[in-house]
Amino acid sequence: MTTAVTNRNRRWPIALIVVLSVYLAAVVLLAARLPVKDGVRDWYASLFPGGWMAWSFPGALFFLTIFAIIALMAVWEYARPGGSPRVGILRFETTRGDRLFISLLGSAFIHLAWLGAVGANLWWATLLSLVYALAVFRLV
Numbered sequence: 001m002t003t004a005v006t007n008r009n010r011r012w013p014i015a016l017i018v019v020l021s022v023y024l025a026a027v028v029l030l031a032a033r034l035p036v037k038d039g040v041r042d043w044y045a046s047l048f049p050g051g052w053m054a055w056s057f058p059g060a061l062f063f064l065t066i067f068a069i070i071a072l073m074a075v076w077e078y079a080r081p082g083g084s085p086r087v088g089i090l091r092f093e094t095t096r097g098d099r100l101f102i103s104l105l106g107s108a109f110i111h112l113a114w115l116g117a118v119g120a121n122l123w124w125a126t127l128l129s130l131v132y133a134l135a136v137f138r139l140v
Contacts, residue, residue: 012079023068089139103133
């Protein structure tokens, strides 16, 4: 076993812990920034009143989670390089990054369809999106 592979095997857990720690710290900092209205945290109020964009906690958490997913994909690729692309159920070659993009894009469409058909309660759409992403990574 070469030195580079040995070092990689030792360092990827540190990178994983760093990514997850930064994500958790950012979520805690965002939650601490929530405005309080009548003694209760207002989860949907603007985090930065008067700013150029109305960042609510769910919106900021969404983009933070997408960033964390991409960072975790980078750690995964560092720990275990993907190798050659594979052909799945869609009959074209995909890499891990391609499958991540397909799952994120499909999840966006699932959520939009859910909003149009059912309404604003998106927890079931999120669960359906996770199942879809697992299927894409397994089958595509």
